[in-house]
Amino acid sequence: MPGSPDTRPAPDLPTERRLALVIATETYEDLSLRQLRAPGRDADDLRDVLGDSDIGGFEVTTVKDGTAQAVRVAVGDFLADRSLDDLVLVYLSCHGLMDLRRRLYFAARDTTKTRLAATGVESQWLLTQLEDCRARRQVLVLDCCFSGAFAAGTKGDDELGLGQHFLGQGRGRVVLTASRGSEYSFEGEPVPGQEVPGSVFTQALVEGLRSGSADLDRDGFVSVDDAYGFAFDRVRASDAMQTPQRWLYGAEGAILLARSPAGVTVEPAEVPAGITSSLDSSYPSVRIGGVDALAQWLDDDDPARVLAAQQTLAGVAEHDRPEVAARAREHLDAHVVVDEEAAYAVRSPTGAGSGSASLGGTERRAADTQRREDGIRRWLGTPVARLAAVGVLVAAGIATAAVLWDRDSGGSDDSSSSSPTSGSYTAEGPWRFELHGSGDGCTFTLEQGGTNLREVSDPIYSTRSFQVAQTGTFRWTASDSACRVVGRAGSGEATLPATFPPYRGDTDAFRATGPITVTVQDWEGNTECELTLRDPTDANASSPVDIRTVTTEQPSTVLDPGGREAVYLEDLTCGVRVEVKAQ
Structure with missing residues (x-):
């Protein structure tokens, strides 16, 4: 009979370049436009979850409270020079406005409501940029308040007809909006002494991606449809009177937004009746034959079969007579250090690769090793693993990226003197x-x-x-x-060119054969950023390898590793792109 379900790491995202542009405007110079609270918080949270290498794997560019010209330049730069296989996501959180001719605009910091054509960002212009972009998969997310969009004197009903504004000729475009054209897009209510809350819609998206709860079909991926369905249900279940909307324009197949941190729940397969009958035989030699037959499933590509074999053989090793138990342990011991594409990973869909384009291969392998070890630790909790697997694990030397102090797994901390803190x-x-x-x-x-x-x-x-x-x-x-x-x-091995987000601490180390160019892409509202280059092997940390300060007027600089084998950027407070300096 089937055993207990188990959770395995989610598959890797397809090998592709994944890029996101997050635009948020909460401050407006036109006093007739209400100041917003949520866009800044929403932009930060969405940037973090999309840019997380284990979740979204996106290269994220953020624009906060930019002028209309700055927003247009950012959109133009972001969508230019894309390849057919790139996935691009554009997110806007701001006011949506409509002029007398029912043309839709997005408000920037310097937008004037009575001069939209000159000071706003027109939706038709944005559509043209998306149409001109070569990327065949495009996601547009609008968390905009359209309820006040209609200028005085506008005729017709008070529904924007949002879908028609983004109906172009391009293939593979998905548009998500936080509300209908005549509805408010609600912000969370502030609580004294606590962080400013985000909007209801974006926070639902972030929560679903960050926790994996948006993986509605439990396949280990969060698709655009999954994310929309999760956010729709959350928004409708709240007190906010808004209805998220979705439009598909020529989209074929699922567009994957993220890997699910919750992993994939695997149900053990049904063990064939013939093998079950052999394992129940009163003859030890017949039971050994059943053990050998079932052990073949340990090498199967289907994780459900692998799990069934592991659980059933563990039971045999725990309860059967010595010679039968020894044969079961022999098979289990041989599979403790498992093939990374079999028992401790679920196959990606057709066309999916074994890594995210936003990560260096070494970094992804280290993350995968850590997830596999988590699975092995769970298996080590079984009686058969306690009997024999420890020696095999030590000999194999698998602890290259272990969870050292995870309060759930215990890791390598001193249990005799440690607490959860x-x-x-x-x-x-x-x-x-x-x-x-x-x-x-x-x-x-x-x-x-x-x-x-x-x-x-x-x-x-x-x-x-x-x-x-x-x-x-x-x-x-x-x-x-x-x-x-x-x-x-280890100190990590990022591969140049690489993009590093702000406020994530020190970067992983990277190798450079000569000077590197560092360009700030996300200022986080600041006007300057200090870049400190250090050697990860310098235990004395007496002085940095190189240090420079860049400003918004001069966003790029050159740092010299000084012949070090590897270097890293210390405690970044801005988002940067690092590449080898052009000769």
């Missing part, structure tokens, strides 16, 4: 740790021999990564049991 770890070389914040914010201290090596005193609500060059035994302390600390062996 503290632990210890011994490193033999440079390494990184990630601090995953909680809703209340997380602070963190890392020390060695009574000396603080890193203290994060400003609360972290998302994810930050920090490089550590020192070796030896470390102790860490987090402010809350909801904070999750993850360690990764």
